[in-house]
Amino acid sequence: MEEKQYTTIKVRLEPTPAQAELFDKTFGCCRYIWNQMLADEQRFYLETGSHFIPTPAKYKKGAPFLKEVDNQALTQEYNKLSQAFRLFFKHPETFRHPRFKRKKDDRDSFTACNHVFESGPTIYTTRDGIRMTKAGIVKAKFSRRPQAWWKLRRVTVSRSRTGKYYCSILYEYSAEQPERIIPTAETTVGLKCSIQHFYATDGGVLADPPRWLKESREKLAQLQRKLSRMELDSRNYQEAVQKYRLLHEHIANQRRDFLHKESRRIANDWDAVCVRDDALREMAGGALTGGAGSFGYRMFRELLRYKLERQGKSLVVLDRYTPTTRTCSACGYAGEAVWGNTWVCPRCGAVHDREINAARNIKAQGLAQYFGKSA
Numbered sequence: 001m002e003e004k005q006y007t008t009i010k011v012r013l014e015p016t017p018a019q020a021e022l023f024d025k026t027f028g029c030c031r032y033i034w035n036q037m038l039a040d041e042q043r044f045y046l047e048t049g050s051h052f053i054p055t056p057a058k059y060k061k062g063a064p065f066l067k068e069v070d071n072q073a074l075t076q077e078y079n080k081l082s083q084a085f086r087l088f089f090k091h092p093e094t095f096r097h098p099r100f101k102r103k104k105d106d107r108d109s110f111t112a113c114n115h116v117f118e119s120g121p122t123i124y125t126t127r128d129g130i131r132m133t134k135a136g137i138v139k140a141k142f143s144r145r146p147q148a149w150w151k152l153r154r155v156t157v158s159r160s161r162t163g164k165y166y167c168s169i170l171y172e173y174s175a176e177q178p179e180r181i182i183p184t185a186e187t188t189v190g191l192k193c194s195i196q197h198f199y200a201t202d203g204g205v206l207a208d209p210p211r212w213l214k215e216s217r218e219k220l221a222q223l224q225r226k227l228s229r230m231e232l233d234s235r236n237y238q239e240a241v242q243k244y245r246l247l248h249e250h251i252a253n254q255r256r257d258f259l260h261k262e263s264r265r266i267a268n269d270w271d272a273v274c275v276r277d278d279a280l281r282e283m284a285g286g287a288l289t290g291g292a293g294s295f296g297y298r299m300f301r302e303l304l305r306y307k308l309e310r311q312g313k314s315l316v317v318l319d320r321y322t323p324t325t326r327t328c329s330a331c332g333y334a335g336e337a338v339w340g341n342t343w344v345c346p347r348c349g350a351v352h353d354r355e356i357n358a359a360r361n362i363k364a365q366g367l368a369q370y371f372g373k374s375a
Contacts, residue, residue, distance in 0.1 A: 003176045005310075006153075009146060011130070013157070013165035014139040022135050022159055023165060026069040029033040031101045033059060033066065037081055038098055053082055070133045072112040072122075078153075080111075098286045109158035123155055130155065130167060138167075146171050161245045173195040178312030182371065183272030190274045190363025191266075191326070192355050193297045200355035202363045210258055216251045223247060259300045267307035274366025275301060276358075316366035328352065329360035 015023060033056050044052045056074040060066045066074060087095040087276075112133065114123040123135050125146075129137045132155065146152075150171040157167050190202040198207045223244050230237040266273060278297075305315045327334045328345040335346065344351050 003177050005175045010168045012141045019135045026110045030110045035079050035100050062371050073110040076111040111156045112153040114152050181271045181312045187271035189270045190359040192359040200359050202360040220249045263303040272314045274363045275318045276318040316370050324358040324361040329357050
């Protein structure tokens with residue numbers, strides 16, 4: 001049985017000065033149209049008690065600069081605002097009311113959908129670029145190429161704080177639904193997120209983030225100390241801020257690279273992965289200074305989820321209040337809260353590493369939960 005799947009390829013753009021100027025105008029127009037629609041929606045609600053969002057076409061007469069950018073980008077802002085209100089009304093406890101966007105702290109991005117006409121698609125890729133409406137062919141660096149049968153659905157152009165332009169290309173394709181793999185104890189791994197390390201497995205492996213990531217974070221701390229002693233808005237300060245942003249971007253790329261490679265390795269090696277839905281900030285006492293929290297364990301979990309699902313494998317998530325650390329994995333004795341790296345079971349006398357013992361309990365309870373749900 002085939003099902004639709006989606007994947008995204010992110011590429012670095014190298015626009016000409018004219019194309020970069022068009023992108024910057026589009027960012028501003030999208031922010032402007034969002035704020036105008038949101039303000040009118042709020043005004044309409046106060047006057048009538050009903051919700052109504054005007055379309056972007058209403059504003060083009062009073063703001064002719066909106067005609068200079070791709071109309072699809074403005075239409076997508078309308079769709080995003082409508083979706084934001086739908087989510088807010090459906091789950092107000094989770095999603096907050098849409099807010100106005102500010103140029104200072106909002107992400108510079110816009111989205112455009114691809115439409116296929118008799119003359120051809122509005123967006124398509126070339127050997128070394130991407131053709132977009134109004135911008136023409138923008139030069140791009142591809143890290144990988146899509147398959148021939150993939151359909152290009154939309155692109156999202158963004159600009160980082162360091163001034164770099166990127167394009168995320170969303171593709172849709174049909175793929176055979178993978179056959180579900182039934183895990184066994186031998187092909188299942190239990191992972192315990194760790195504040196001191198990154199994670200611990202039931203087999204006794206304590207995984208630490210790579211050394212080069214730690215070195216980059218130390219450089220960032222040094223640069224922050226330098227910034228605190230500089231005169232605000234001076235030339236040296238502005239140059240240091242740019243270095244600070246570049247280093248932050250470098251660290252984010254290093255972290256993302258590590259998480260993708262580690263999650264791919266685990267997804268390929270095991271048929272099921274058991275984890276607990278830990279509240280990392282609570283575990284760290286509100287300050288994430290290292291280990292799983294500061295190195296993106298939650299992102300790591302989401303990467304694991306989709307990579308396992310595409311192979312017919314399972315990610316089993318236990319409730320965050322499941323007692324795993326204070327339960328003996330040898331005899332099942334559940335005692336009081338455990339402090340320190342090691343502890344001795346008062347019933348059977350087994351000596352446990354705190355985090356490895358928790359990983360073993362996560363694996364055992366994860367398998368019980370999986371087969372309990374499958375039955």
